[in-house]
Amino acid sequence: MQESAIILEAVYNNIFNKDANFSTFTDRLQVQKTVYLLQEMGLNIGDYGYRWYKHGPYSQKVQDDTFFISNNLPLVRVEASKLRFNETAIEIMEKFKRFFAYEREYNDSEWLEAIASIHYLLNYKMSLPDYEKVITKLKELKPYLNNESANKRAWEIALGI
Numbered sequence: 001m002q003e004s005a006i007i008l009e010a011v012y013n014n015i016f017n018k019d020a021n022f023s024t025f026t027d028r029l030q031v032q033k034t035v036y037l038l039q040e041m042g043l044n045i046g047d048y049g050y051r052w053y054k055h056g057p058y059s060q061k062v063q064d065d066t067f068f069i070s071n072n073l074p075l076v077r078v079e080a081s082k083l084r085f086n087e088t089a090i091e092i093m094e095k096f097k098r099f100f101a102y103e104r105e106y107n108d109s110e111w112l113e114a115i116a117s118i119h120y121l122l123n124y125k126m127s128l129p130d131y132e133k134v135i136t137k138l139k140e141l142k143p144y145l146n147n148e149s150a151n152k153r154a155w156e157i158a159l160g161i
Contacts, residue, residue: 004046005065005072009080011038011045014093015100019077022066026109029055033112034096035062040119040161043092052125055142056117099157105150114138114145119158131155 008031012020015034022028036050036057046065050057069076085093104111121134135155139146 002065002068004048004061005068006076006079007045007083008035008062008065009069009076010083010085011035011043011093013080014085015096020066020069020073022070028063028066030109030112031066032056032058032062033109033116035059036116037112037119037161038092038096040123041092041096043089050120052120056113057120102153102157104153105147106145110145111150111154113142114151114154115157117142117145118151118154119161122158129159 009020012031012034015038020031022031033056035045035048036059039045039048039050046061048059048061050059052058099115100108100111106114117138118134121137122129126134126137131152135151138151145151
């Protein structure tokens with residue numbers, strides 16, 4: 001059994017307080033951005049390397065693990081329920097839950113996409129942390145993420161990761 005998939009299932013359950021369901025694109029986008037942000041916050045989930053793709057940071061291995069979970073759900077769910085997180089992991093996941101819970105103008109997947117994309121642009125694509133340049137690039141790459149107040153809030157969160 002893929003250990004990373006079991007850990008991914010357990011983390012997803014903890015963060016969203018529900019069983020993983022990766023049947024839609026939105027579900028898979030949400031887990032992609034969640035794993036990216038948690039890793040950047042210091043949580044060791046698995047060996048997930050990220051690169052830029054259409055909807056921001058993307059890991060093929062996360063995608064593979066979501067399909068593995070979907071195809072082996074009962075067995076993965078039983079194994080994931082046996083995992084226990086240490087204090088550091090719990091603290092990181094609680095911090096994530098707090099900024100995920102902010103009131104915002106974007107839906108859940110757009111919110112995660114905005115934060116993860118800004119963070120990735122800021123840390124891996126652009127040389128200076130210039131708000132105007134990063135947000136302009138974000139809107140150029142993702143015209144639908146054009147809400148100024150939501151982007152400013154996502155910027156503040158991305159800076160704190």
